Every structure is written in C-alpha cells, then in structure tokens.
Amino acid sequence: MKSIFKGILGAIIGFVVGAGGLSLIRLATGLEPWKREPGIVIGYLFALTGWLLGVGVWDYWARGWFGLPVRKYEVTGWRRYFNFDPDHKVIGIQYLVTLVVMMLIAGLFAMVMRAELMNPGRDFLDPKEYNNIMSLHGMFMIMVAVTVISGAFGNYMVPLLIGAEDMAFPRLNALSYWLTPVVPILLLTSLAFQGWDSGWTGYAPLSVTNESGQIFYNLGFMTLGLSGILGAVNFLTTIIALRAPGMTWGRLPIFVWSIFSTAILSLLATNFVFVVLLLVLLDRIAGMGFFDAARGGNPILYQHLFWFYSHPAVYVMALPGFGAALEVIPHFSRKPLFAYRWAVAGFLGIVILSFTVWAHHMFTSGMSENPLPFMVTTELISIPTGFIFLAALGTIWLGRLWLKTPMLFGLAVIFNFLIGGITGIYLADVPVDLQLQDTFWVVAHFHYTIVSTQIFGLMTAIYYWFPKFTGRMYDERLGKLHFWWMFITFNTTFTPMFWLGIQGMNRRVAQYLPEFGDLNRWVSLSAFLMGASFLVFLYNLVYSWARGPQAESNPWKARTLEWQTSSPPPHENFPREPEVIGDPYDYGVPGSVHALIPVSGGSTDGDVVATSVALYPND
C-alpha cells in the first residue's frame, strides 16, 4: 500500500509541476495563466510520470541508473498485489482483479443504459447523460476486452506454459500493469467535466468540438495504448527467447500462439490510435485543425487512422479468447488438438489480413468511390478464422468430452462466435452494409464477436486455471449454473438486436421510435438477467478463492507444463528448467511425453540429482 501512496503523492506533485510550469510559461508570454485543457494535458503528462516514479519505478529501478542502491519493499501475502512487484504471477493476478472489477462496473453502466431503453421516450437520463454512460460502458469494455486475457493469463500462464521462470522484462511488466489503473480513473474523471459523449470511437470533428470531458478519453486511451505496446514487446521477447529447451514453435501450446499473434498486432497497430488521439488533442489545445475541413483538414482521416488500429484491436480481443478455447478443448476432449498447424496458420493469417480490412467500418463514410478492396479482404479473413472452427470441431469429434465448466465456456466461445462471424459477413457486403451500418445489427454483431471471445474466453480461462492460480477448486455446480445462466441470457439479450437492426433501429440513441418498444423491453429484461448471472460468478470466484477446497496440482490431468508444478507455482515456477520432448496435446498417443521436469528432492534443495520423470510414462 505504501507504494500506492507514494504513487499518488508523485502524481499530485507531477500535476502541480506540469500545470504550474505551463502557467508560468503562459504568464511570461502574456497569456492568461490558466487554460483548462492545455493545463490538464500537460499536468497529466507530469502526473503520470510522477505516479510511475512514486509507485515503484524510482525505488526499484531508476535509482540504479544514478548509482544508488535499488530499494525493494519486502512485502508478503496480499500486500504484494498493491506493490510494484515484477513477478509475472503477481502481475497476472493484478491484471485479473483490476479488469474483472472494471468489467463489473462496465456491466453496471450497461444495466443503466438498458434501464433507460426500457421505454422509447425519456425515462431518467437525458440524451447527454445517456451518451456519457454509453461512452463509459464502451471504453471500459474495450479496455477489458483488449487487456484481460493477455494481461491476466498471458502474464500468469505464458511463462509457465513455455517453461520459463518469468517474463523477459519483469520490471517493464510491472510498469505496464501500473499504467492500467490510471485509465479507468481518468475515464471516470471525465464526468467532472460534463463527460464525453462521442462513444468509444471518439470520432472527430465531434470529439474536437464537445466538452472538456473528451480529453480524458484521449489521455486514457493513449495511456492504455502505451501499456499495451510495452506488454506486447514483453510477450514477443518472452515467447521468442525464453522457451524451455525443446519447446519448438511446433510444440508451443496454442494459447501461447494466440498471445504471440495478439502481441504482434498490439505492437504494430497501437501506434496508429496513439497518433490519431494525439492529433485530436492537438486540434483541441493547439488549434491545429487536422480534422477541420474549413482549414484544409479531413474529418474522415480520423476514421482511417482510428480503424487502422481498432480493427486489428478486434483481433487483439478475439485471438486470446480463441486461444483459451482451443487450449481447453483438447484437454477436455482427451484428444490432440486437431489440425494444430492450421489453427496456428489461422492466427497468423488473421494477423496479416487484419491490417488490410479497416475501411469496412467506413463503407458509408464517402471515403471512396471504390470500397471493393476492403470488401474483398474482409470476406477473405473468414478463411483463416474458419481454421479455428476446423480445429475446435475436429478436436471434439470422436473425443471423450468431459463437460466441466471451462469446457462448456470454451464450446460457447465457438458457438457464439459462429453467430458473430456469420453476421459479420452481412456487414462486409457493401450493399447490405448500407442498410445495417450504425444500426442495432452492428451492436448485436460486435457483442457476439467480442463478448463471445473475450468474456466467454475469460470465463474459460478463469475456470480452467482457477486451481492453478489460487491453489483451490471452484464450486463446479455454481460454475455450471453460471455457465447456463450467462449463456442463455447472453443469447436472449443479443439475438433480438439483430431483428431490431433489420427493422431499422439505429444505435447510440437514448430515445427511439415507439414501434421498437416491445422488443427493447424484452432485451432490457434479458440484459438484467444476464447481469445477474455475474453475481453467481463473483460469489463463486470470491468464495472459492478464500474457502474452496485445496486443489490437486493437476486436477484436469492436463499435459501442458503449467500443470506439472505446484498450485500456485513457486516463485521460480519450476525447480529446474523443464526439457520439452514432445507435443503438448498428444492424448491417447502411446508413449508420448510432453516434457521432462527435473524434480528436486526437498522443497529448498536445488542441486538434487536430476531424476527426470516422464509425466506420462509409457503405458
């Protein structure tokens, strides 16, 4: 907790220095000393620096650059999670808890929106307030969706899955994490400045001309992007450089492949959204006019740059969810992952193609006389995506399906994304998109893609790895109850929205025509039920984490490396580096062994004779 107080102190000092310094310069040049938006932006840059230095970068890291002894806070137990701790397992839990809390808050925003939409007219929110809540729901969920699986399980599980001791850059990893709690705080601060009403997309020129709350979206999104880029560098380096001996690319667990692909996208694409958000800020605080047509700017340019990141970002959200599903499905089908190499090719094909499809968000923008290239690339991206379905179906076919909660969620990822994928084909088709763009069809479609991959994928990962990261077992009956409750209500909430879209209800509206009232009431009621399903999840998570029965180290009898160490794993993960000698998913293959784990004799004794045991001795 001490580091958080130091961080907050650093942020306050930073803000005063930054905003005060700007005021002094303005005063010296004869301007009025305080101008709100430049003051906040410059103040924030220094405040963020102060926060990072205070929270641990100075003590743990930067002191060394000046020849001073590095100071670590030696804390144990739960206090580690409030500390600048470079252990990837601590960071994984930090991400998990932060983002699950954000997800629940975003869910509450959704409940507020659906309450307003119960009736066609105005109930308790005026359109401005509705737009603020809608923007907050959108941006909170975008943050959760781009971060939660890779932040939580990428960090926690990737080093374990590849037999490494930690991430490649542990302190950078802690830095990436400690950037993230800043983002929701910034986004909520916007409410003190009339909020921002331009949605998570923040289209210019609206975002250049609206209230000052807008800049908190820009600053928050940029901070998130910074964290994402640093995290991506870390994942790529870790996966390339720290694989255990014998962990060839062809033996890499599929979840690691999904994080690898995601990291490529984050690293290469995030810069573009960073730039475009900066341009909007400069339009606002420096009057640059990048998006002002009257001054030679181009409003549509915003959308090109925005979607050049934000479409790949859709796959940043989807791929880890696919990865989690495809990771779980073979273990619970007791069969090798079918067409492993095709699934990997699917991920990499999506990575490449996703950079070429961005303008399918802009078919109605008047960007060009010829939208054809983007229709072609968008239709083609269904081919590598199809490989993921091939792998999933091929694995469960003739399998021995063990329908535990993680498996159910894994299969739900596939089912829900099927609907998300097929309905995306309509939007990729230029003529049909002219009607469906900006209607509830789009709302239903992207919830079917993003919630199904990232949120159902998150649940897959949480239930699957729960015994690993907590050392305890969740309640299976509550898990199944949560699954069926959430799965059914998710579908009854979002399927009717397709119909609303066809029937001509446009999105992002607080009020709508009375003709759409009945179906919206149904959607709202169903959404409330879906929201309630998270209470089951939350109870199971919290209760089982605190009081659940002790879990075995490998309750699923899975072959991959993370299960071949204790639960939760010791600081160094494995007593000694494991040696990988076979494929991870070869269930039923006689004599197949994934890895040899050197066993140490005692808990502390490091140099015991390397008695290599095969996990699955020849049978």
Added chain:
Amino acid sequence: MKRDFFFAGLLWIVLTFAGITLVSQINLFPLSAAHEADIIDEAFLFLTLLGVPVFAFVLVGLIYSVIRFRQPGEMPEDGPPIRTSRPVTWAWLGITSALAVFIIFNPGLKGIRELTANREPDLVVQVEMRKWNWTFSYPQYGVAVVDAQELVLPVDRHIRFEVTSTDIIHSFWIPAFRMKVDAVPGQINILYATPTETGSFEDDINLRAQCAELCGTGHPRMRAGLRILESAEFEAWVAGQAAGSP
C-alpha cells in the same frame, strides 16, 4: 464412427432444410420503397440462405459431439489420437475459400454494380445536415426547405442525393431505401435512389430520414419524415414551395 458421420450428416441436412424453409416463410424486411432497397434485400436474403447450411454445419458439429461423445462422471480415458487429416483440412480450406470468394462476387460485386448502374439522375436533392436540423434543396427548382420537418420526393424518379454537413459528421439514412451515407463537413457524398412507393412517415416509420451517426445530444431525435408523392403532386408541391420562398 461411420454411423456418427451418417447421423450428423442427416441432422445437418434436416436442419438446413428447416432453416431455409423458415427463412423463406417469414418476412424479414420492413417496408421497401425504392428500387435499390430490393437489390439490398435480395443480397441480404441470399447471404442468409447461404449462411443457413454453414451455421447448421458448425451447430451440428457442436451439438452432436456434445450429446454423443460426452462422458459423464470422472475424467474419461484418452480418445483416439487423431492429430489431423489431410483430406479434411484441404477440403475445409477449399470449401471455405470458395464460399468467401463466391460471396465477394455475388452478392457483393453484383450488388455494387446494380446500385451504381444508373448515374443519370432525373432529380437532384441536396441534403445539408447540421446539429440537429436538415435543409433539403431542389436546385433544379430553385427551392430550399430550411429546418425541414419532412423530406418530399417524387415516386419513380431517379434521385441523386448530394449530402453534406456544416458542423460535424452526421449520416443520412432512409430505412425504407435501405441506404445511408455520411454527411461530412467539406465534402459532398452521393447516394442514388429511385422511390417506387408513395406514402409518408404516418403510414410507415421506415419512410423517414434519420441521422445514423452519433452527433451529440440531439442525435436520437434527428429525423425528418419522408413523403413520397405522385409525380404531379410533387410538381404542385415544389411549385408551391417556390412561390412561398422569399
């Protein structure tokens, strides 16, 4: 194993037929009031008919496996070690690629061609959008309706809409025409439509012009009724407007 393929295949055929029957029985679409709307509805319907067997295929794969291959109780034995199958993977690649390429041409390219085939308008209507109002102008008649509550169009004439905005981005959407185009400051975006039905917003809510791009507080209420008149009625209306204009 052969039995499993047979029953799953049978289930797939049954579901596909049921789905296609359902899709062709129910009326998917709201009122269509333009030639272009029929092209777009046809594309939608075509994609749905193609989507049904695809959806049914994956659905059967999931449901059949879950019911047939589930093992109740404790952890099951290992299944058959099938790593991959060359015929299956290449067939999958071939079929999915063929489908993807096919829909690029039909309905994609075909639809675009049909929508842009006629670029010779009988009537030009300029649409100027701003927070949160509309101006509809008819330059051939020298008529401009400022702060319009209603957009008036003649039936059976090929209309070119020239859409722009004076402040931020809006979007000009007529649900009964199934088309929208954004109103972007400093730029004129074009949309062609040929109304085929007469009527007004009071008859059917799809006869309306609706802003479809988030534009701030007034966005939900930014709409204007659409009234489509017989040619002679339209001439009378526009003459009245011309006389009434200062």
